[in-house]
Amino acid sequence: MRQNRVRFMSLLLLTLISIGWTYAQTLVTGKVLDKELKSPIVGASVSTGQGATLKGTTTDAEGNFKLEVPRNATLTIRSVGYVSYTHKLSATTRTYALGTIYLVEDAVSLGQVEVIASIVPKDRKVPVPVSNISLAQIESKAFNTEFPELLKSTPSVYVTRSGGGFGDSRIMMRGFDTNNLGVLINGVPVNDMENGRVYWSNWAGLNDVSSLVQVQRGLGASRLGISSVGGTINIVTKNVDAKKGGSVYTGIGNDQYVKYGFSISTGLMDNGWAVTASGATSYGDGYVKGTDFRGWSYFLNLSKKINEDHTLSFTAFGAPQWHNQRSARHTQEQYAEHPDKERMNLEYGYLNGGVYSARHNFYHKPQLSLNHLWRIDERSSLSTAVYASIANGGGRRVDGKIEKVGGKTVRYTNWIEAYRGKLDPIAKRTASGLVDWESIFAANAAEGDKGSKVILANSVNNHQWYGILSTYRNRLDEQFTITAGVDGRLYKGDHYKQVYDLLGGVNYQNQLLKNQIDAGKTFLKPGDIFDYHNIGEVVWGGAFAQGEFTSDEFDAFLSGSLTYQGYRYLVPDGYNEANYKKLAADIRDRAASDRVNFMPFSIKAGASYKFLDYNNVFVNAGYFTRAPHFGGTFLNYSAEINKNLTNEKILTAELGYGFTNEYVRVNLNGYYTKWNDRFLRRSSVLDTRQYFNFRGLNAQHMGVELEAEARPVDELRLNAMISWGDWRWGGKTLFDVYDESQTKVGDGEINLKGVHVGNSAQFTAAFGFDWEVFSKLHLRGNVNYFGKNYADFEPTNRLSKKGGEIEVYTGDAWKMPDYTLVDLSVSYNFELYKGMTATIFGGVNNLFNTRYIADATDGVKVDSNNVRTGEDALVWYGFGRTWQMGMRVNF
Template sequence: MKQVFLRFTLIGALCLINLVGAFAQTVVTGKVVDEKTSEPIIGASVTIGSGTNLKGAVTDMDGKFTLETPSTATITFRSVGYQTQTRTIRNAGRKVNLGEIELSYESTALDVVTVIASVVPKDRITPVPVSNIKLADIESKSFNTEFPELVKSTPSVYVTKSGGGFGDSRMALRGFDMTNIGVLINGVPINDMENGKVYFSNWAGLTDVASFIQIQRGIGASRLAISSVGGTMNIVTKNVDAKRGGMFFSGIANDGYLKYGFNFSTGLMENGWAVTASGSTSYGDGYIKGTDFRGYNYFLNVSKKINEQHTLSFTAFGAPQWHNQRSSMYTQKQYEENPDGIRMNLEYGILEGKVYSPKYNWYHKPQISLNHLWKIDNKSTLSTAVYASFARGGGRNAAGLQPVSKEDKDNGIRDYRNYITAYKGQLSKEALRTNDNLIDWESVYGMNAANGDAGSKVILANSVNQHNWYGILSTYQNKLDENFTLTAGFDGRYYVGEHYKEVENLLGGKYFATGDLVGRDYDIVKIGDEDKKVVKKGEMFDYYNKGRVVWGGLFAQGEYRNDYISAFLSGSLSYQSYRYDVPYLYSSYNYDKLISENIRDVKKSDVKTFIPISIKGGLSYKFLDYNNIFVNAGYFTRAPKFAGVFLNYSTELNKNVKNEKILTFEAGYGFSNEFVGINFGGYYTKWDDRFLRRSGSNRDFYNFTNMSATHKGLELEVNARPLDNLKLTAMASLGDWKWGNKTHFDIYDDKQKNIGQGEIDLNGIHVGNSAQTTFALGFDWEAFENLHLRGNLNFFGKNYADFEPAYRVGYDKDKKEYVTNYSGDAWKMPNYTLVDLSASYKLNMDKVSVSFFGGVNNLFNKKYISDATDGSKLDKAGKRTGEDALVWYGFGRTWQVGMRVNF
């Protein structure tokens, strides 16, 4: 009897405990974020129960929520455009923090971008090193910060403002410049088809519409045959957000900077449509003297989810702009002696009360694309992007250079002269300058007018560079089973680049007489005892040519993933053909023995074809829950740049041109839990048969063939969250990047005439203008709710000047040949450390939030050299002193403040 009583008592107690537990309330908190970008999802529903028992909450402007639930409950998270997710709690206490709940997109435009651009999800244990820059970081820095600077705290990245003009920043990754970094915007490659360059002044609006940026160092996960020797930069814009709302913003910064604009999105509506639009403008005086600018940015995306199988997304964006530039470097002594100091610029003057510069750039490169996603079934998709880009613009320069006089040569003026030009900080006695050492435009006009029938002695000419570019990317992906995915596709491009020089301003003269005419119907004027052809405003001279590139590529990748292993193997095969058209040839072309005599009559080159290949693979293994190791390797060949195929702007093919060869591999270790993430790795890249063109010291230039370089190093990246309101970041990279072997060179003057050739020894010379040792520390502290304080410390060291060929090569009169006269290393620039601070505060109101932000870059106004070209002077130990090296200083202290209104 007692046993029966005890059993009933125990059962009753358990039922009472369960009943109390069922009615006990638990306060559940958390934050709902986007799986890909980690950005908060505003207005997501958080619910329990159903029907009349449905209870829920909605996430706020930061994606956060609070919900009272029973201690045992299933919580459902929903947001338009995202896949529904559930979380279950059991016998929980009074408070539960679920942390970040990540929602993944349904079949929207992001899927198209992810497939085509090879964006790596942050939670994937990937065999390639990846760094993500999120929207919050972009918005906190983007007002007076150019796009490359957003990634300067990434391992092995080096960013400078170059000459300091608007949008003239440059970036290097693992010692490779922008021509060797693949850049994609929503899956579409944007590196120039002829030279591989990326000019960020053409993409200034990206800071307004970027959703996140992903840097993949090394071979990367991209399957396209792009210029990813150093790595790949994937930029995904806000057209994939599918969130309803908008934003108005404005801000000011140093040196008269002002920017204002808007973003607006309908989100993914019930009818399947989504529209995102953005526009802004900015202008200012520029930190460097005489570099004022004006830029406009526009962006439009219209997406339509037709049904569960088909989604269309149309995007158009562009950034028309103009800006005055500084193109000349100077010695350290010249900066010190100039009253403008590091802001020194001798390439401008004042005309009619405004800055007028012979160095001026204007450009507009709009890009439009139509993306289609076809979800064939629950395992396979076909993503296709058709795009086009129509670029128009160019740069302004002075024309009418005359050889220096004997007197100028005796005084150290080694280059050419005219009324305007200051070359490497040196002015000839003919240069017309004001008391402030600026270009005296009124005197230039007067002197040209005084020449009368002889015409202008110096003019301003536009070097026009425009192109039409059409492309298609189509990618098929099939998830064959739970673990294996097959991806294959086609990459097709057609490009025509048109280049010519035209008269922009005669500067007071009647016309301009030159021997280098590209047309036939020019006026003939008697100047002195000679009859000369002359050009007037808007007429072409000097050169006119077209570069044609046809590209077709096939790529395929197999990927295996389970809970412990992630592996991939991919390959590509490309067809690339180049053709050079010269409708009008130089009338005064001097061809030497390397150029056939009958080339004068050839207006179209033969087609030169290359078949580059690539193969790469990687493996990552996860163990003990939080650890993983990875290894990857790749070998690929790459077609040389256009200039290496058609040397010296002629239609004759370079007979020695060949595919460049790149071998690379890397290995690493990663650790990641909810408090800390650590990624450590090493890499090795060998590049052979490289072509390189470098300017000399006297307006000549050198063509190097069969060059070799080795880049190797170690990289460490750490992210930690010791407290809920504190994020810490750290980075370190140690590189060893050097040129190798002896290489052949040809020297050409500014008329494309060969004036010499030889061999130069570059063994052991460090790759220049990219810091090989970098460290960074950063924090993001939410000191109070919605008040963020952010700081970054960046160290840059082991940075060498770019080698100057003219100071390494000399002419041996006895041997009657050019020889290497200096084989030591380039000048090593001083190390430097920069500190940046910023703050932001978000004020949340009903359906509206207002964000205030401000920041200071280079807080301690550090004076440092960011770019340099090697000089010739040596110390007693035979090392370069840098005394006559030509340099650019980085910017001193700059600031920005602004506000955003989100609705």
């Protein structure tokens, strides 16, 4: 009887709550159109709330929407490239028809960003596969998460934390690393001009200032002549919002992680000005032992709408930081035997009561840009961005003498370093296995005037980079649009090694100065430059053009680019102070090169066809050439030009299908990419520490990707993806071998046919949800599966030295174990005061503390079937369970 009363009271309570909920809600309907074109805007977000608690829906293929919201709520409609629309409801009925809402292009700053960055709308008028990460998703996932990890649920994307240091994450897309991806911030390319890499520690503040991230896989929509073999990552910063208000936030996480920051914006004021500023700082001990860090970030945007035709926007952004690192990988057995397990780091110890690491990175790469948008008339516009980046910083490394002792070669760097994961018997370690700095200081001091046997040096990489991007766009009529522009860049990189810490000694005398006259009198002190000092100059000039056809059902484009890239290598006259002039002639002759010129080009085309209202198919194809990176152009770290190089050649094609309505969005596509004449430079695993240049490498990447989103009810958003790839190296390639003094000591040929591309999972799947459990309380979860992941074969890891001959190992790379990760987060929004809200959030990554190998370098041990076992593979484990929690106040 009592149970029946309890059930009755529970049912009555639920009924009353339901009645109250229903009474307090209003069903809003409407239609969103482009004001100028009068065409539907597909995928526009319609929502209430802000930040991590956005509740809403998106417009369908006809621009229609319906959303149940609290009465008297404020409704906001947003779409990439348009000014946001805000409407305060005053509904007194159960339904409310908002009618037709016309959005206008955002004149504050997104106009030029959209033109230069080539942002693709959700209706896929440009036929390329696209994934978007919205502001709400960024704010709900980004705390205590590095920027690349925001993309880990994207098809064919693989992200790891590498050695575990702050900002040391890496990202692969369709099997290609950032050297071969295009990364743009507000349309400005940020890939390194010499090697194409993106160092994410330089952009640690992106999580705090991004409003949209768009991943374009494959050819991408960018018209620039950038080397986006695998895809393009477009990042649009918050200055485009130009919405009045701001926020302050703070939070904590695992391993003493602390972060706090602010953001504030005036919105577009009556005088035409808009100002947005933000700043943040974070610090912690790091998940991997001995990887403590400190980072800052700042962002400023000043925009001025001069009149209806002209808008100026100035942006300054930077993220100075320092962090300790872990560079050495180890075998699975070595991790298992160490008390720190997968957090093991053998490159640090304690000195004067604090962590002192042999591996340390420090850098500051501010970027300044001035954008001008000129609306020439109703159909044409000219968008120009002038930008500059002046960077300073580098990384700490171990340097030491090499001597013959008792007939054996002794490398004193082994006092500190673990070579190929193993400690040398001469390693100086404390009882707990850490670097024994005090013992090293004492040993160096005992050498007296002979100088330190081992020191710490900084490898410094400063650069100055100036550029201009200008894009003209003309909508000839309702169907044809042409876009053309220029891309100019000047780059100068200054690279040298500099004595940092003598570790107790009085000077340092290095064998790499052996070719200097009177080398024995070369006593180096902290701040002295040695070993190398070179300057890389890059001149870049490109032109691009694209024609587009658009109709209700059919869209097509044809684009091309032609780029001049000129490289020059030189050594400054003042290298190593006065000692440079004492260099022997064979070294001095390497001091300057002629300019090496390349003329890569690209041509790509695509088309899409929309049918039966909600369906579309697309196809694209392209062929482009790419200049070798700077490091492959010059041999032996000198001005000697590699005469065997040629432009690398890439052919790619793609076919896809999409379905979109107000409840579901599904995209399916398949791709094929062929890459010929690729150049690679790698260090070997040989005990003699040699270096290899591989030329003429070929690779083939193909696969299938499926991505889906669904909103079965307003309170629940689901997303899923699955991708399968087959990425392999192919054919024979030639290599040249160099010793530590950069003297050629041999050459050979290796057959890589069928070997899988490594360290990028070729089979991935993900499922996620965002559930508003009740008003303003959101629960989010993600499950990610990674399989078919092979060790990085690093061509030289198939070579060994036996009896003076190079032996070539065959067979595929080691296949790492598959793994699945589960992440969970929660947030709750509430009102603090009129016009001021707060969000409390928390989350756990790798909820079940799964132990998994994220990165590996191939070994040589095989079983009876000649399959690699992975026993001697050098690996990094991924992070175990991590957590974060914090609070954000919006005003």
